[in-house]
Amino acid sequence: MSSSNEIRLQKAIADAGVCSRRKAETLILDGKVKVNGVVVKELGVKVLPQDKITVDNKPIIQENNRVYYLLNKPRGVLSSASDTHDRPTVIDIVHDQHRLYPIGRLDMDTTGALILTNDGAFAQLLTHPKYHVKKSYRVSVKGKLPFSVSEKLRQGVTVDGVSYQGMEVEDVRYIKKADRTAFTLILSEGKNRQIRKVMEHFKLPVVRLHRFAIGPVTLDGVGIGQYRDLKPFEIKKLSLMAKGEL
Incomplete structure (x- = not known):
């Protein structure tokens, strides 16, 4: 039967x-x-x-056995499946019997959106260098962000021989009392510690970095250290965006 x-x-x-x-x-x-x-x-x-x-x-x-989670990663947690120094990892937060691994990375001091899955094909699609899904960050730097630097960020910059594509710069706000500037950066690529390296290049050290969206997927309603299942339409949209079909 x-x-x-x-x-x-x-x-x-x-x-x-x-x-x-x-x-x-x-x-x-x-x-x-x-x-x-x-x-x-x-x-x-x-x-x-x-x-x-x-x-x-x-x-x-x-x-039928594939799982997809959106995690709001806390500060001080590694974006890896394991750690030889026994430091906390994102896998320690998501309670699931499947063998999960994160798609991409956020450094230990960066908080925010991170997708975890056991779907290798989906992970490969979202990290393939040929395709890019936009990622949105809220950035806080020490000092005032000059308009000239904003323009350079939009045009793309080279730091220590590494070229970074242009970024979208939005919602810039200077907090005079704290001498800090908060703004949104939207990236189409994700090179190692990209935002921190670029801002350091302009003598504007990052004091806080939070990724609040991956493509159309946002952290609305997901608190720090919490996670939720990705919805089927979100998985579909991410796949289409990664292929350049959306």
Whole structure:
């Protein structure tokens, strides 16, 4: 008796983003696919969501078992799955039995939006250098942000031989009493410690950095240290944006 949850093995592989269905059929016939540790070389085999599938000995995550979380990362927490020095990581915050990993990174002193998932294909899509999903930050720097610096940020700058694309600069507010400037930066790329390095270059050290949105996905209603499931339409929009189709 077959289950309504059963699907053909080659479809499960294709749905996981490993390759096309036709390529999956070739991999099966070549003996490179295992189901629950057993090599399968027939195309008619069907699998259930709980079955463990490997391609070239690498496990795949079936569509029904994929999870996507949006975390509001606190300060002092590493954006990694583990740490050899036993420091707190984002995985310690999200209570889930799946093997999760963060998409991209926020440094320890930066707070805000971070997506965690077990979907390798989705993670690769969002971090591929060919594609870019805009990320929005609220930045606070020591001192006053000159208009000339804002223009340079918009045009793009080079710091220590590294070129940074132009950024959108919005909602600039100078707080005279604290001698600080708060503003929004929207980036289309995400190089290591990009905002901190660029602002340091202009002698405007960052005192607070918070990412409040990744593409259309915002932290509205998600407090620091809290997380929620990504909604299906958010996953779809992020995928389309990453491909340049939205």
